[in-house]
Amino acid sequence: MGASFYNEMHAADGSVRPHYGGFAEWLDSTPPERIARRRAEADLAFHRVGITFAVYGEDAGTERLIPFDIVPRIIPAAEWTALAAGLKQRVRALNAFLKDIYHDQEILAAGRIPPEQVLNNGQFREEMRGVDVPDDIYAHIAGVDVVRAGEGEFYVLEDNLRVPSGVSYMIEDRKMMMRLFPELFARHKIAPVLHYPDLLFDSLGAVAPKGVERPNVVVLTPGAFNSAYFEHTYLAQQMGVELVEGRDLFVRDDTVWMRTTQGPARVDVIYRRVDDDFLDPLAFRKDSMLGVPGLLSAYKAGRVTLANAIGTGVADDKSIYPYVPEMIRFYLGEEPLLNNVPTYMCRKAEDLAYTLANLADLVVKEVHGAGGYGMLVGPAATREEIAEFRKRLEAHPERYIAQPTLSLSNCPTFVESGIAPRHIDLRPFVLSGEQIRMVPGGLTRVALREGSLVVNSSQGGGTKDTWVLEA
């Protein structure tokens, strides 16, 4: 089975692919001790800088590092150009879809998506019906998970439109590689990614409420105990804006203010890293301590911009995902440039039957699941696990989708036994402001366990620097 996986660095005959030539040469000619020393240095530096994942609690031991691998994932220019065009197309269609379903719902009327799929979806926010958002942009920041099955053959695995994270690791991984192996950057033309915070700041400023000249942008975090807190604080710092918590903000006269040492200051754009449910206890979960009472009302009055918009979750839901190619055709009148993974929707009788008959070969996911939880990876599961999952599926088929096990590509990775192939994916970040922009690359995640297809950091995955080689 292993032989059938596409290896990013080596062709089937064992030869090094041309775009990895420079790196392979460097790897061969660099003494292993030097590489080992640099890898240890990277660990130490990540620790000192506190580039941590998971939580910082009373017990300092709960701060974890995401393992960083020094073998880069390299993408040739032509491949990236095609991929980037596909990603932009996808995000344009998703934004059009979000505008449509919160306004005229033409795509439902046209019978292209079953209305109950959207209207009964837990992520659909009735509160957003008829609300106009600046420039009709809903998903200002999208993290699209992409996997490669073969040469030039990319599949979109998931569109993350709520609060996609990981971009800080993309930047820090690049900085670390530049610091540890400057000679590699001298011999390759690697497209830069470090200006991402500038693009983000521009995109956020561009969508401020009408008439605001110099918008006050803030980043809203759930707080220091959130698993992505490092990223929140990092982005606020890099953009030079305030990092606020719900308790720092209040709403008066449908306007959002933050409490400063000089008294209240008006807030115009909130890059929120808090889920819809917790944003406003008056509108959503009453028990939320993370949000700001009255925020929804100020938002609906057009006095503040939220990025991403409330209710974007309905477009990245796994039950909506199968319809994205249809959205591209419907709104843009174009053929999709990127593939979807064939998806069986278990709420359909024939799809359920197929899924139940082929459990051992499929990946089954909970529609609302995230972080690699609540899923069955058929080929890697035991007989008992499959039997157990079968029961769950039969009880609630509508909660699941199934997909064929993709042969995710491999990339050489440092593991205990030396360098060995491990499965990877890629999360590029697509920014929508006045225009759609992205930095070349993204976050490459790697499954460190042999054979594992799960790359999530909450499941012990690591990260790699992603190089897009300029032509």
Added chain:
Amino acid sequence: MLSRTADHLYWMSRYIERAESTARLLDVTWQMSMVPQSAESANQNWHAVILLNSLEDAFFAKYKQATAANVLHFMISDAENPSSIHACLRMCRENAHAVRGTITSDMWETLNATWLDLESHRFDASISSGPGEFFEWVKLRSSLVRGATLGTMLQDEAFHFIRLGTVLERADNTARILDVKYHVLTPGPDQGTTDFYQWGALLRSVSAFEVYRKTYRAGISPARVAELLILHPGMPRSLMFCMRALVKSLGLVANSHSGETQRRAGQLYSELRYGRIEDIFARGLHVFLTDFMRRIEGLGNGIQHDFLEAMQTT
């Protein structure tokens, strides 16, 4: 800037300053304990450390006697003692973590590395045999943080809240050291040598021994030590120096609420600026210091109230 951010910055700097002050005090007490003396007098010095930090109740609830080992453990690593060096560095790091985007990477990394080093327990073995190296380390880390702050941070509002925390904590600490030493050092029959060592030790604890020599070119006398630590405008740990810095930073962050706090700070500063050590001694050093500490505490409360507690409407 956010009130909450200012609050974290202010306490971050208070805690690291407090850790440094405690290390200095313990260090000098440790060194004094090596001067030939009776066990009673040695314990008196260790007791003074507890007294100085107003920790008698907490300490004697756990320990019978203020011996070197007990006091060192209590003041260095006891997790239950919120004033221990360990606790101060932990709280400093927690406050910094909450605002790590506001301070520079240099500052954050210096603070974070300090905490990681402390947590690696590499000092545990050495502390019981001779804690000197540990105290040097604490002073060095505090100096590094201060250096990173001065060397990399924009001198904006955030900087001045850090500064306020530092000088307020430091002024309080210098006043406490003077006050307690003055109590402990009740003049006895054999004054000469004791004075030299005890007041000399006090000077060393604030790194002012050489400064004293340079300034006065004379023997160590309590009045001159007090003058140096209270009124000298160029001595970085003197009350005068701290108050001048406090008035300046306070003026730079002032808001529409802070008038009264500024007035009080300015008044206290003026009293030092135009004060004479003879008058202070005539009034009574202890009375003067008690009054100073009370007013410093009032300024701390004023800063907390005027800037750091979130203001809802005005």
